[in-house]
Amino acid sequence: MADTNRGVVYVEPGRVSVEDMPYPTLVLEEQNNRRLQHGAILKVLATNICGSDQHMVRGRTTAPAGLTLGHEITGEVIETGEDVEFIKVGDIVSVPFNIACGRCRNCKEGHTGVCENVNPARAGAAYGYVDMGGWHGGQARYVVVPYADWNLLKIPADRDTVMAKLLDLAMLSDIFPTGYHGAYTAGVTTGSTVYVAGAGPVGLACATACFLLGAAVVIVGDMNKDRLAQASSFGCEIVDLSAHGNLAEEIEHVLGMPEVDAAVDCVGFEARGHGPEGSTTEQPATVLNSLMDATRAAGRVGIPGLYVTGDPGAADEKAKEGTLGIRIGLGWAKSHVFTTGQCPVMRYNRQLMMAILHDRVQIARNVNALVIPLDQAPHGYEEFDRGAAHKYVLDPHGELAGARF
Known part of the structure; x- marks a missing residue:
């Protein structure tokens, strides 16, 4: 039986809540039962609150109530679609916040922030963000990622090394490349x-x-x-x-x-x-x-x-x-x-990952990363909105205790 899923949901201006939600599948009901044979399901190890999320939560965008938030995701692969060849179950991966197909003209030219195929409204998509294709966000216990072989950056280190550096590696999905x-x-x-x-x-x-x-x-x-x-x-x-x-x-x-x-x-x-x-x-x-x-x-x-x-x-x-x-x-x-425009994360994330793994940069320390449990996300949003000098990192499964900076 699949584990239960919970995530951070936008309720109304100034308010988010952590709610039970369906466990993700590779069939997207919200997209006419589209089958993601090229997708993967991740157990989310770290997911961050971003200033861009705050714009929505403050009511400064047209974000709809009920939107699952979160576009900064680091996780472990627990299921893959039958067309996924190179990403394997057990891999720990960084997820670029840009959702990209890897097939369109823009993706082939390196402009993954404005992929032409993942958002019916306009070029460019992201997880859990207004007008960005309707993809579920990653401030949750589990999340689905399309085009896994293309989108996911596998972290090439043993699990102990990855977990020790996970706070730094969690910054690869958005703010460090941005x-x-x-x-x-x-x-x-x-x-x-x-x-x-x-x-x-x-x-x-x-x-x-x-x-x-x-x-x-x-x-x-x-x-x-x-x-x-x-x-x-x-x-x-x-x-x-x-x-x-x-x-x-x-x-x-x-x-x-x-x-x-x-x-x-x-x-x-x-x-x-x-x-x-x-x-x-x-x-x-x-x-x-x-x-x-x-x-x-x-x-x-x-x-x-x-x-x-x-x-x-x-x-x-x-x-x-x-x-x-x-x-x-x-x-x-x-x-x-x-x-x-959006940062094309794939243009930089591998190089920045290597700088982290080989101790050339301490990004989590510099942005003053602070780990909080998923259920404390509303408090994290409130403190961040008040100007707290932290980068809030949500810990959906309680596995960040050994992370350091």
Whole structure:
């Protein structure tokens, strides 16, 4: 008999609950009984709360009630479809949050964040996320994954090693590749000076990636003093944007010049203004405009921060449809290069996994990972929403006691 399943469900703005739910099968009733002969069922070993989840839980998207949340998944394969050839039962795997078929033009070109075949509404799909294909989320005890041979990254180490490093490895499904993608597409390299907007988990992961790529100086800006302290703990320079409204001046205090080589937006559409007055009001274009101002001519700007086409809680009518007051003329005049959109996780996750397994990076420590039981997920969401300086990792089966950072 199959084990029971439980998962985190979005109820209404500001509220999630942990509920019993059906054990997953390789036949998807919600998709006209589609048979995933290429799929796998995972026992979830670790699954994280993401800032993108918080946008939904705050009511800032059109997410439907009853949606099972969670797109950051690390698990053990317990069943495979008959067409799965290379992934085996017992493998411990990281699941990219992008759901991809591996067959369409975009997948073949490496753009797995905008797969053409896994979401009938538009290109791109993810687990447990609004408008992303209706796939069940992974903040649960068990989850089903399609196209297993393509999507799953097998972790090539013995079980004891994997479990000891599981907190670090749990960051491979989203935030570490996403932060790396932001830094890489911003052109961060040996000797770069970088400004990272946002000291939440993705911003901290991005700052970690900047150092891994060879940056000389990484400056992190935020309004949350605890999160800024976390950034400072592993060598970042910090700017408290609730106290300082002029970012260029603060960068000059650090570098002796008011511009950086590269900048990364790890905040997204719920940005607030800078300085004592602006920090109390939502100004969704603030970060993008400040990055154009603070990045040198011919510099690059990475934008992994989330921007949406539907925001019911936006401050004005235009922002509700994703129309923001961006100073594109400034970016054009400075010949900036912008990279937006979902991170194509597969482009980076294997390399970052090797850096973790061979102790080249301590990502769980840098993002201040905190393990909590699955049933405490509502408390984790509440604390994260209050600005706690943690990356919350849910432990559905109580197997993370030996994980360390």
